[in-house]
Amino acid sequence: MVMGGALELPSDQDASGRSLGDAELELLRQVIESGTLTATKGKMTASLEAAFAHRHDMSSAVACASGTTAIHAAVAAIDPNPGDEVITTSITDMGALTPLLYQGAIPTFADVDPVTGNITAASVADRISDRTVAVMVTHLFGNPAEIDEIVAVAARHDLPVIEDCAQAYSARSAGRPVGTIGDVGCFSLQQGKHITCGEGGLVIGNDEALVAEARLWVNKGWGYGQPDPDHRTMALNGRISELQSAVALAQLEGLDRTVATRISNANSLSAKLSGVPGLRCPSASAGDVHSYWRYPLLVDSTQIPGGPVALATELRNADVASAPRYIQKPAFRCGVFVDRKGLGSSGFPFTEARPEALDHAEDDFAGTFRYLEDVLVLPWNEQFTAAHVERLAEAVAASVDVLRARA
Numbered sequence: 001m002v003m004g005g006a007l008e009l010p011s012d013q014d015a016s017g018r019s020l021g022d023a024e025l026e027l028l029r030q031v032i033e034s035g036t037l038t039a040t041k042g043k044m045t046a047s048l049e050a051a052f053a054h055r056h057d058m059s060s061a062v063a064c065a066s067g068t069t070a071i072h073a074a075v076a077a078i079d080p081n082p083g084d085e086v087i088t089t090s091i092t093d094m095g096a097l098t099p100l101l102y103q104g105a106i107p108t109f110a111d112v113d114p115v116t117g118n119i120t121a122a123s124v125a126d127r128i129s130d131r132t133v134a135v136m137v138t139h140l141f142g143n144p145a146e147i148d149e150i151v152a153v154a155a156r157h158d159l160p161v162i163e164d165c166a167q168a169y170s171a172r173s174a175g176r177p178v179g180t181i182g183d184v185g186c187f188s189l190q191q192g193k194h195i196t197c198g199e200g201g202l203v204i205g206n207d208e209a210l211v212a213e214a215r216l217w218v219n220k221g222w223g224y225g226q227p228d229p230d231h232r233t234m235a236l237n238g239r240i241s242e243l244q245s246a247v248a249l250a251q252l253e254g255l256d257r258t259v260a261t262r263i264s265n266a267n268s269l270s271a272k273l274s275g276v277p278g279l280r281c282p283s284a285s286a287g288d289v290h291s292y293w294r295y296p297l298l299v300d301s302t303q304i305p306g307g308p309v310a311l312a313t314e315l316r317n318a319d320v321a322s323a324p325r326y327i328q329k330p331a332f333r334c335g336v337f338v339d340r341k342g343l344g345s346s347g348f349p350f351t352e353a354r355p356e357a358l359d360h361a362e363d364d365f366a367g368t369f370r371y372l373e374d375v376l377v378l379p380w381n382e383q384f385t386a387a388h389v390e391r392l393a394e395a396v397a398a399s400v401d402v403l404r405a406r407a
Contacts, residue, residue: 006319007391010383012192017381019254020247027246034242039063040224042242048249052202055252056180062203062215063245067166067188069218069238070201071136072099074162074184076235077213080105080133083352086162087127088136089119090330090368096138096164097331101342106353108132109332109360114370115280115298116140117326121149123367128157131354135161139168139178141377142194142291143284147173147181154182160207162186167293169194170259174287183207184214189244194258194293194382195251197244258382262292265384269295272393276400278303295378296326297396304400305407308376314399320392323377330368332360 010017031037031044039045045063053061064070080086082104088097090109100107110123117140124135135154137145147163154161161182165171169187171178179185184207187193189200205211216223221235240248270281280298284290301307308324315322335341337360340350350358362369378392 006395007387009320009379009388009392010381011379012196012381017383018196019251019258019382023250023253024247027250028243031242031246037242039239039242039245040219042245044242044249045240045245048245048252049202051249051252053204056177056185056204058180058204058206059208060204060211060215062211062218063240063248064201064203064218064238065240066095066199066238067186067190067193067201068095068099070186070188070203070214071096071162071164072102072236073203073214073217073238074186074205074210075099075103075105075134076217076233077184077210078134078160078162079103079213082349083131083354084133085129085131085354085357086134086136087119087124087132089138089140090332090365091117091140091327091371092138092164092331093166093327094331094334094336096136096166098336101336101349104349104352105133106131106349106357107331107337108357109330109365111365111367112140112371114367114374116143116145117296117371117375118143118145119150121146121153124150125153128153128159129354129356131357132157132159135159135182136164137161137182138164138166139171141282141296142168142171142293143282143296144168144171144173144178144288144290146285147178151182160184160210166190166193168291169255169293170289171284171291172289179204180206184210189248189251194262194291195248195255197240197247197251200240200244200248259291261382261384262380263290265386265389266290266292266295266380268386268389269393272389273297273396276397278400279396292380295380297376297378298374299376300374305403308374310403311376311396311399314402315395318395318399320395321379324375325372326375326377327372330360330365330372332365 166188184205223229
């Protein structure tokens with residue numbers, strides 16, 4: 001099925017799908033004219049931090065070099081001992097996992113809900129051990145996890161909760177912004193996120209001591225403004241630049257409009273696809289707000305021959321890019337975990353782990369494998385118009401028809 005001359009969908013990898021323009025250029029001009037590009041001396045990063053903190057009703061925020069740096073700073077603030085465990089999801093980017101290993105901690109993977117792809121309170125409770133020091137919750141694709149329930153489980157064991165909100169700007173759980181419900185919230189400013197400055201990250205949190213430690217870690221342990229600063233910890237330089245902060249600050253001003261457009265278009269697409277047998281459209285739990293970083297569609301292979309992989313192939317013929325499975329395998333099947341590749345040939349930190357923490361038996365991850373077998377991730381950004389949504393809906397429905405006719 002080839003749709004010659006069909007409307008091209010905007011991509012967040014270039015200007016067609018990104019909201020970048022005069023506001024960003026103006027703030028960049030101000031930074032260039034100031035001649036100060038470092039966050040430790042300039043004003044733009046401080047303005048970004050203040051605006052982001054205010055938006056989330058937090059006392060402070062920490063801007064940093066990437067979403068991975070944000071996670072690393074949060075984990076470093078918790079300061080695990082070698083072999084300590086952090087419960088996390090089996091469906092996530094490696095940037096949310098390698099920081100744990102670098103801090104000597106062991107990611108202990110919890111299973112996910114097969115419909116949302118998010119970890120649950122029950123799966124977290126199942127993985128807690130006497131070595132557990134924290135829980136990390138990813139709000140996958142912008143759909144809030146059952147964060148209140150997870151926080152309650154963690155609180156019973158006196159465990160801090162890190163919220164990975166890289167894909168979840170402006171998502172809300174029971175009326176509250178994600179990132180403000182656990183102890184620390186981490187965000188990404190990478191190219192394809194809701195807002196971007198190419199690379200960058202942000203940390204906020206209810207635990208001000210942890211956020212303060214995260215700020216120290218981003219600055220090589222040096223306490224700028226403290227009466228007696230010193231390098232007292234093994235911290236790195238994870239700073240953002242004034243140029244990145246200028247772009248991010250301008251982007252932040254348009255975030256509400258960006259998210260509203262994404263939600264409105266997602267609701268429209270869901271309505272158009274609701275009558276197609278074998279498809280399950282994404283939705284949030286009652287009282288929650290899904291902010292749609294991407295549009296994850298569940299495809300029932302018993303009703304649509306070939307499932308997500310075949311549907312993705314047909315969509316490609318219609319000039320629509322999509323991603324079956326999202327990630328090709330659960331995180332614990334990646335080489336770093338399978339081969340236990342640590343520092344040099346030492347095997348550290350895996351050498352410090354409980355054997356049970358490294359047991360990734362397939363039977364324990366039924367939800368993970370089900371979700372990856374069913375999900376097809378459709379492209380999504382704030383530059384989609386009603387015409388783009390219609391184009392995408394028609395392509396999906398027509399591709400499903402082709403697969404059924406061919407069977």
